[in-house]
């Protein structure tokens with residue numbers, strides 16, 4: 001049943017390489033991700049970071065009073081049109097024949113975790129307890145829930161740290177994301193993947209809503225748009241995140257995923273606001 005386990009077992013390359021190794025027609029994307037990493041760590045980029053130093057996000061919700069809806073810069077056509085590839089993501093996310101579904105979910109989820117972590121790292125110095133006192137996306141606040149289900153109010157960087165630490169723990173847990181031959185995925189695998197994707201979505205949404213200016217200054221909005229489009233089409237393809245959860249970014253999703261690369265106009269359009277893991281401020 002898990003015939004691809006042996007491939008994962010013997011493969012020593014990065015997850016992202018493995019994903020495209022299994023899917024040769026999409027090898028172009030290896031270059032895309034390599035360029036991404038090169039850009040992130042180039043000297044040129046570091047200069048940009050230094051120049052942007054001290055910039056603080058403004059008008060963040062503080063949990064007490066609603067702030068007026070700011071103009072969403074990330075919806076401006078001049079920015080939404082920028083991608084780093086015209087690749088057809090809708091085809092890319094589809095389960096290739098002969099590949100086990102859980103293997104495909106594991107491989108993609110792990111890859112998205114790494115790339116969203118990388119994308120967040122580019123603006124992390126601007127995402128501080130002072131600039132982002134709550135984990136806010138537009139006017140919605142997210143709270144972290146600990147292992148016993150206790151609600152924890154935290155700053156955005158703390159929330160992202162909770163997300164990244166717990167996802168890291170899961171994707172490296174051999175009992176949850178098995179790589180050894182003969183080891184099967186747990187029954188809870190799909191629900192854990194869903195949980196991971198939900199939290200990764202929160203991080204992406206926070207980058208757009210609170211750190212798009214910094215992303216623009218770094219000229220990484222093309223990368224962010226590309227990553228977002230790929231991620232949304234992936235979670236839609238396998239129904240991994242409740243559409244209610246992603247409603248908050250429907251305006252952007254509509255633009256990025258309905259035209260150009262990875263066209264898709266169905267999915268979360270009819271969903272209503274509100275979700276189990278966040279609290280509306282108003």
Ligand SMILES: [Zn+2]
Nearest residue numbers: 127132156210
């Ligand atoms: Zn932030």
